[in-house]
Amino acid sequence: MNSDIKSLLQRSRFSDLYWIFPLMLLILTSPAHAYIGPGAGFALLSSLFTLFLSFLIAFFSLLFLPLRLLFSFLQSGKGYASAKVKRIVILGFDGLDPDLCEDFMQQGLLPHFAKLKQTGSFKRLRTTCPPLSPVAWSSFATGVNPAKHRIFDFLHRNPNTYLPELSSVKTSKPNKYLRMGTVQIPLGRSRVKILQKSRPFWKILGQHGIFSQIIRVPITFPPEKFNGHLLSAMCTPDLLGTQGSFTFYSSDKNHIETFTSGAGLLLEKNQTDYKGFFIGPENSFLKGWPSITLGFDLFVEKDGAVIETNHRKYRIKKGRLTPWIPLTFRTGFGLKIHGICQMLLKTTEPAIQLYVSPIHIHPERPAMPISYPCYYAVYLAKLYGSYATLGLAEDTWALNEGILGEDDFLDQVYQYQKEREQQLFHILKKNRRGLAACVFDAADRIQHAFFRYIDETHPAFKNGNRRSKNAIRDVYQVMDGVLGRVLKVVRQDTLLLVLSDHGFKSFRRGINVNSWLHQNGYLFLKENKNKNSYLQNVDWCKTTAYAIGLAGIYINRKGREKQGIVETENVEPLKKKLVKDLVGLTDPETNESAIRAVYNFEQINQGPYASEAPDLIVGYNPGYRISWDGAIGITTETVFEDNVKSWSGDHGIDPEQVPGVLFSNYKIQEHSPHIMDIAPTILSLFGIKKPEYMDGRELHMFN
Known part of the structure; x- marks a missing residue:
């Protein structure tokens, strides 16, 4: 048995806990918490308490349903009095690219998008x-620029430690515990807080x-109270408290290795x-x-295996993803x-080689x-069964690491797509007024993973099977099918608004900016130190x-970073020098310009959180992006390198090169709309004045 697993088991035994069980009974009326980590973890509310609370709220909701319906009717009458429309439906197709949409429409592959373009509008969305x-x-969601909503990247660095933190969520453990031997009772609450600032337009509505009704719109975790229904998404x-960690099991120790986002x-x-x-x-x-562990037994059969855990058996067919399998971890005291x-x-x-997906939060519990x-x-789970709850549900890292095959990955993506479609058409059926918004991730994930099949110059290009070669075309047709059903x-x-947050381009070469x-004399390393991740060897x-x-470069500012050395008066001159040195940087192997522009963040985004953002944003040319090592702060010997991973398409480049799409069944007068324009436009169409702090403009639409 693996020694680390033995250690975990030994620390998870509860033979010395029986004597505090009466004490636990006294606190079961309060939420029981556990913190999940490491590092990027979150506060875990006892599922027993959550489920109890859910049904308690549901009971009182039903009890007061007549009064609520009457109040809702009276309020809705006022709410729609000045509305130009009674209902708005938003379909978000993450990553849908305008160039590919036009190509596929010209080929006759997207008839419903083509119809919407002809009878309504099709714009490139900045x-x-x-x-x-x-x-x-x-x-x-907010109608404001990043300096006002405070989300600048997936990661945000801590200026005191220089370590990365999740940009959208902050978690904290309880400060005090009652400790008795190996047992500790949290005396406070673990907390999880959304870091996105400003207000989503649906809260104003x-x-x-x-x-x-908001289904899987990114950066909605943890969910906040408002007049509606919401299912959280990205983050x-x-x-385990991570953004997705798979596990790979093998009976051969030679197959066990360290993975970027998984365990062997x-x-x-x-x-x-x-x-x-x-x-x-x-x-x-x-x-x-x-860590809490849960044992299982695996019995090999002719065409697969049977896995037994939690006193239940599940049949696994070789080469096929299983349906959702429930797992129950016991903390002790009946919790x-x-x-x-999967x-x-x-x-x-x-x-034996067995892949286990990241363990999602159980939607029913x-x-x-x-x-x-x-x-x-x-x-939703009671209506349609279990579904993916992880923010980044599609396991792109397992594909990158070669644990999931391409067909396996596509099967997983389309299972989650089907789950999302059920949720979308449920909300469309249930409510005939107000706002319904749903975001689909399949196009983004498949373009990330399969762009190498439509770019023959990509280092990872290969002649795959028909399904892989046509994966991007096929997912656009799937989105067209969803649109057809909605129409x-x-x-x-x-x-009806159909939009994407960005487009896509090939990611052939990586640049390690550090x-x-x-x-070039901006960053120094400590002597005799290994080149560790997260900038741990920087002097x-x-x-x-x-x-x-x-995308970001930070100035090591005195007074902002804990060990900052750049005086305030020297910050702007240093920025200008970096911009001059980086713009037009040439790749010595291809002789191509790798960086199109470098943006001074505070010049293009104004708001109260601008000082917390990266000082410069690198706008790469198509074909380039930050390298894999560079993104996590590893300083390598070379600046440029081939990207040979499955993850072969990206959008972390100059924003002018990757606009999104905006389709509508209404005519849109403006030539060049921005994604910030959506929020004030929706408010205006419902007869609500745009808040003064919003940066977006109201688009002029007519039917």
Whole structure:
């Protein structure tokens, strides 16, 4: 048995806890919490309490339903009094590219998009700088630039430690505990806080009596109270508190390795089966926060295997993803934490190879709120069964690492697509007024993974099977099919908007910006130190600039960074010098210009949080992006390198090169709309004055 697993098991035993069980009974009326980590973890609310609370709220909701309906009717009458439309439907297709849309429409492959273009509008939708999903969708929701909503990237660096932090969510453990031996009782609450500032437009709609239903719009975790229903999306963690960590099991120790976003564990052979363990959340009731483990037995059969866990058996067919399998982790004292996962049995000979997806929060028994109201996730699961809850659900890292095959990945993507379609058409059926918005991720994930098949110059280009070669074309046709079904159910008095947050381009070559900074005298390394990730080998006493994340360069400012050395009066001259040195940077292997522009963040985005943002945003030319090592702060010997991973398409480049799309069944007068324009436009169409702080403009639309 793996020694790390043995250690986890030993620390997770509860034989010494029986004597405090009476004490636990006294606190079961309060939420029980556990923190899930490491690093990017979140506060885990006891699923027992969450489920109890959900049904308690549901009971009182039903009890007061007549009064609520009457109040809602009176309020909605006022809310729609000045409205130009009674209903708005928004379809978000993350990453849909205008160039590819035009190409496929000309080929006759997207008849419903073509019809919408002919009878309504089709515009290129300008995006944010940088053109990254959390940034762009935050501007969509709030109508403001990044300096006002405070989302600048997927990651944000801590100026005190220089370590990366999740940009959208902050978590904190309880400050005090009652400790008795190895047992600890949290005396406070773990907290999870959304870091996005400003207000989503659906909250403003709700304040004016307009009901909204929001399904999987990014940067909605944790869910906030408003007049409507919401299912959280991007940045919703898995049960380990990460943004998605798979596990790969094998009976051959030679197959076990370290993965970027996953773990490799060895299966132990017995006479009749193999034994292994699922690694679950950390246990906040034990000193040291050891991970909770859940054992399983794997019995090999002719065409697959049977896995037994939680006293239940599940059949796994070789080469096929399983349906959702529930997992229950026990913290002790009768408390349980519920998750769901999928499994794929890759081989049984000569060695077993088993993929287990990231463990999602169970939607029927959520370990923490993933919807508003908190019972809404449960309600959808009761109607349609379990569904993906992880923010970045499609396991692109397992594909990158070669654990998932291309067909397996596509099967996973389309399963989640089908789940989302059920949720979309449910909300379209249930409400005939107000706002309905749903975002689909399939186009983004498939373009990230399969762009190398439409770019023969890509280092990872290969002649794959027909499904892989046509994957991008096929996902655009799937989106067209969804649009066609929506067009059948929307009425003439409904405004339909179809949009994406950015487009896509090939990602052939990576640039390690920190390596360039090091070679050009901006960043210095400590002597005799290994080149670790997250800038841990940087000599901050000499360094004037550093990069972390997908697009940003930070000045090591005195008074802002803990070890900052650049005086305030020297910041702007240093920025100008960096811009001059970086723009037009030539790739010595291809002789191409790799960087199109470098933007001074405070010049293009004004707001109260501009000082927290990267000082400069690098606008790469198509074909280039920050390298994989560069994104996590590793300084390598070379600046340029081939991108040979499956992840071959990207949008972390100059925003002018990757606009999104905006289709509408109404005519749009403006020639060049921006994603920030959507929020004030929707408010205006419902008769609500645009708040003065919004940067977006009201688009002029007519039917």
